[in-house]
Amino acid sequence: xxxxxxxxxxxxxxxxxxxxxxxxxxxxxxxxxxxxxxxxxxxxxxxxxxxxxxxxxxxxxxxxxxxxxxxxxxxxxxxxxxxxxxxxxxxxxxxxxxxxxxxxxxxxxxxxxxxxxxxxxxxxxxxxxxxxxxxxxxxxxxxxxxxxxxx
Amino acid sequence: xxxxxxxxxxxxxxxxxxxxxxxxxxxxxxxxxxxxxxxxxxxxxxxxxxxxxxxxxxxxxxxxxxxxxxxxxxxxxxxxxxxxxxxxxxxxxxxxxxxxxxxxxxxxxxxxxxxxxxxxxxxxxxxxxxxxxxxxxxxxxxxxxxxxxxxxxxxxxxxxxxxxxxxxxxxxxxxxxxxxxxxxxxxxxxxxxxxxxxxxxxxxxxxxxxxxxxxxxxxxxxxxxxxxxxxxxxxxxxxxxxxxxxxxxxxxxxxxxxxxxxxxxxxxxxxxxxxxxxxxxxxxxxxxxxxxxxxxxxxxxxxxxxxxxxxxxxxxxxxxxxx
Numbered sequence: 001x002x003x004x005x006x007x008x009x010x011x012x013x014x015x016x017x018x019x020x021x022x023x024x025x026x027x028x029x030x031x032x033x034x035x036x037x038x039x040x041x042x043x044x045x046x047x048x049x050x051x052x053x054x055x056x057x058x059x060x061x062x063x064x065x066x067x068x069x070x071x072x073x074x075x076x077x078x079x080x081x082x083x084x085x086x087x088x089x090x091x092x093x094x095x096x097x098x099x100x101x102x103x104x105x106x107x108x109x110x111x112x113x114x115x116x117x118x119x120x121x122x123x124x125x126x127x128x129x130x131x132x133x134x135x136x137x138x139x140x141x142x143x144x145x146x147x148x149x150x151x
Numbered sequence: 152x153x154x155x156x157x158x159x160x161x162x163x164x165x166x167x168x169x170x171x172x173x174x175x176x177x178x179x180x181x182x183x184x185x186x187x188x189x190x191x192x193x194x195x196x197x198x199x200x201x202x203x204x205x206x207x208x209x210x211x212x213x214x215x216x217x218x219x220x221x222x223x224x225x226x227x228x229x230x231x232x233x234x235x236x237x238x239x240x241x242x243x244x245x246x247x248x249x250x251x252x253x254x255x256x257x258x259x260x261x262x263x264x265x266x267x268x269x270x271x272x273x274x275x276x277x278x279x280x281x282x283x284x285x286x287x288x289x290x291x292x293x294x295x296x297x298x299x300x301x302x303x304x305x306x307x308x309x310x311x312x313x314x315x316x317x318x319x320x321x322x323x324x325x326x327x328x329x330x331x332x333x334x335x336x337x338x339x340x341x342x343x344x345x346x347x348x349x350x351x352x353x354x355x356x357x358x359x360x361x362x363x364x365x366x367x368x369x370x371x372x373x374x375x376x377x378x379x380x381x382x383x384x385x386x387x388x389x390x391x392x393x394x395x396x397x398x399x400x401x402x403x404x405x406x407x408x409x410x411x412x413x414x415x416x417x418x419x420x421x422x423x424x425x426x427x428x429x430x431x432x433x434x435x436x437x438x439x440x441x442x443x444x445x446x447x448x449x450x451x452x453x454x455x456x457x458x459x460x461x462x463x464x465x466x467x468x469x470x471x472x473x474x
Binding site for chain 2: 040042043044045046047048050051054056092094138139141142143145146147148149150151
């Protein structure tokens with residue numbers, strides 16, 4: 001590789017590095033919008049699963065499997081949006097989400113783990129398993145909303 | 152005023168002032184739900200998700216069955232059952248955490264030593280109607296008798312009949328773990344002078360039967376105001392802001408405004424759906440404090456009672472959220 005190429009590659013890498021940094025440091029108001037959007041989508045795909053698992057809506061194993069898989073992905077997305085820098089932004093997130101971050105993260109991890117288990121039984125078209133597991137997921141939503149979200 | 156006549160009494164009153172708003176604002180607090188691994192944060196109609204660790208089939212005696220319904224409508228289970236799997240229903244041990252200590256809901260099964268097996272029906276009536284222990288001591292208002300006191304005679308009798316059918320549990324009571332001076336039970340007397348009014352629920356003849364029934368379900372049995380009505384600095388309810396929600400507290404995100412200024416955002420079907428499932432139509436899951444109320448109480452109401460509850464909430468004067 002000639003010298004020019006080396007410099008160019010190094011330059012590109014540097015630029016990329018800066019770019020990644022910049023993305024990680026999205027403006028606080030943007031981070032808030034993104035985390036809210038992730039939560040809203042979680043709600044969107046969670047609603048039908050909970051409705052079907054509780055017998056309020058006729059059970060459709062395909063929709064449950066699809067939604068559970070979406071939820072597995074979505075459940076990883078909100079968390080980087082709860083960055084320190086968003087503390088001063090207007091949202092329903094309570095200051096405790098930052099001051100008791102360990103507890104917040106613990107519930108977030110528990111939610112992801114429970115949703116992963118839901119994904120397994122949902123894709124196996126195991127209706128009884130879904131009905132068993134969805135409560136464990138719902139509790140993690142409630143536990144976090146209680147302590148970290150304004151009413 | 153009588154209490155303020157003596158500085159010592161005024162001091163005590165102040166202590167109560169510190170005690171009561173916190174107790175009340177915090178009870179029941181947000182600890183994990185009482186039992187049952189599979190219980191969702193309210194996402195399941197409780198008819199299929201028996202939160203009562205079903206000790207037995209529903210009672211055969213119709214009076215006891217009615218009493219079981221009253222107990223659900225009043226949410227007796229949560230505070231009187233330990234928060235762990237397979238805990239014996241109503242055998243006590245639920246920790247109700249507050250800033251100055253922890254109350255433990257006592258064993259109210261008919262066990263002669265550990266529970267209330269030796270009580271007479273009159274003892275029970277006095278506890279619920281007057282907040283008095285059989286020996287005359289005062290109960291802390293962590294036990295929401297200020298709401299329950301106005302229960303109808305028929306419901307009180309059925310409730311008693313139901314509690315007598317529970318399997319007796321020998322689970323011993325734990326002493327409340329309260330810091331000084333909150334452990335002074337007699338201080339409660341002062342609080343009661345100020346804020347406790349015994350009496351019976353009286354329907355308002357100018358209102359529909361549904362609204363009256365809803366009023367009874369919300370204010371007497373459901374004790375919704377224990378969480379949804381803000382308190383003044385002495386721990387008394389702010390009557391002008393009845394059910395208008397509480398701002399964010401030390402340990403929680405506050406409670407929602409139940410008057411039309413907030414609930415008008417939902418139509419009746421959406422509100423009923425929330426009270427049955429703990430979930431909004433957008434899939435937003437309510438917090439665990441309300442989740443437990445949904446599981447143990449509102450999801451267990453008959454369709455008619457649920458719609459009465461909604462009719463009452465709709466008829467409340469609209470109060471704007473506190474700024």
